[in-house]
Amino acid sequence: MANTPYPQSYYAASANPVPPRPALQGEVETDICVIGAGYTGLSSALFLLENGFKVTVVEAAKVGFGASGRNGGQIVNSYSRDIDVIERTVGPREAQLLGAMAFEGGRIIRERVAKYNIQCDLKDGGVFAAITPKQMAHLESQKRLWERYGHTQLELMDQKRIREVVACDSYIGGMLDMSGGHIHPLNLALGEAAAVESLGGVIYEQTPAIRIERGANPVVHTPQGKIRAKYIIVAGNAYLGNLVPELASKSMPCGTQVITTEPLSDELARTLLPQDYCVEDCNYLLDYYRLTGDKRLIFGGGVVYGARDPANIEAIIRPKMLKAFPQLKDVKIDYAWTGNFLLTLSRLPQVGRIGDNIYYSQGCSGHGVTYTHLAGKVLAEALRGQAERFDAFAGLPHYPFPGGQLLRVPFSAMGAWYYSLRDRLGF
Structure with a gap:
């Protein structure tokens, strides 16, 4: 076998x-x-x-x-489409039920870790990082939305404040969710x-x-x-x-790529992410990163529709990492891999x-x-x-991909290209 x-x-x-x-x-x-x-x-x-x-x-x-x-090992609340989309899709009773559940998964993880003494490097704190004013306005709206459903462990961060938690010059602000966090998945x-x-x-x-x-x-x-x-x-x-x-x-399997550096010195790791929070940016095709328990940087991003394995993962992701942290230019990459998630049209x-x-x-x-x-x-x-x-x-509601399984990959890739272009142009 x-x-x-x-x-x-x-x-x-x-x-x-x-x-x-x-x-x-x-x-x-x-x-x-x-x-x-x-x-x-x-x-x-x-x-x-x-x-x-x-x-x-x-x-x-x-x-x-x-x-x-x-996966990237990040505990991120809500769903891939947020509660406001659900509110527009279903009736008020169902929206209330689904909204109330949007923050339950992270609590379940912490309960499991505590009850069964699971050793998985659990750390609290997750950052959503805004690159454009439009993304920052979205985070302000998201904070109000989540607080309407009782989720209050949130802090909006201006440019000065986000520099205190992540050493990246690309961000104009962000939102910290202390009920977010990260684990060894x-x-x-x-x-x-x-x-x-x-x-x-x-x-x-x-x-x-x-x-x-x-x-x-x-x-x-x-x-x-x-x-x-x-x-x-x-x-x-x-x-x-x-x-x-x-x-x-x-549904459609999609691949995302992840790299992991060699162990960093305590000083360098502390410089990059002083509070050891995990980070994801607000782009449609987002980048995400965090430190491991042994002080490596895990950095992921990109999507391959149809879940093909790229020939050179490091060549795809390392430039993204260096754009965020140019100070890592001489750091060796020890691991690079891909993994599949399942995308639905909605x-x-x-x-x-x-x-x-x-x-x-x-x-x-x-x-x-x-x-x-x-x-x-x-x-x-x-x-x-x-x-x-x-x-x-x-x-x-759930829908088949337009064109069936044959065309779901090119159609989805075209949609992603459109939204990533909007991200780059700041729309």
Whole structure:
């Protein structure tokens, strides 16, 4: 059987030790089969186990192999499209429900880290950095919007104040969210997997779901076994493939690139980010960066539509890093990798049920670290018969990409080019 290792990322190189998790051999029965051991699947499994369900997780590669173990590691609140877009899309009751949930994912992460003693370099504080006056005005509006939904840990920063937290000359201001922050994302996933197992959950690695046999008692087929379940949660996101065709038609995997420097001196690291906050700018195709626990700079950005792996990641991202921090021109890059996230046309997550017993959540559109933890709770609530919050997400409109799967990549790339041009011209 094929063995799929982690990509050669900084996260894989610095991952906490884990026990071996063998592939499924034979047939098992469970209450709920979760497909995918990323954040959505692990969060769902944890909430379900805490409520007395028997849960089995199948993972095609290794825990956190996909976006959960490759992302920028930033805890960012709300959704890829903010609450004001949701307010214009759905009715006031649903908007209130979805708005109230927009800040819950970060709290769930912190609760998990504390409850299960997960070692993942958790740090508080995230900065949204404005490059243009229009972006600064947007942050002012965003602060008012978030405060309307009870989120008050926010500080607007002028040019002098943002220079105190990030040594980059490009920014005219920003907003600090102290309920934001950053983590070692793979170690968070590994800690959550250990928590799943501590509650009696079972995780099979190197066990791709190759077919779902639908019906009153669905069966997940794997290369060397099958799982009979009462319910299935599909949590494969950008790595799901065509297992569920009706989900693949309304989403598109996209790649983002990340580099990690060699360890920096304490003095240099403190100069770049004195308070150790993470940062993302406000461009449509944004850059994001932070320090690791061992004082490396992680810098990411760019989008490859259709999730192709670029030939030279460092050549794409290093110039962006040096534009922000020219003082790093002589610093060596130790790691460079790409990872896929799942984009929806609306840039809002897709949540729903297929038939009576297959539940899914997908399409975080680049905003997955916090949302996926919330999604796990919402899916677990629905399986316990409390579907109000699930229904609020399920009611969001979702559309297939224009031109179908053949044209979704060029159409999306054209749209991104338009918005990135607006960013460069300051519109």
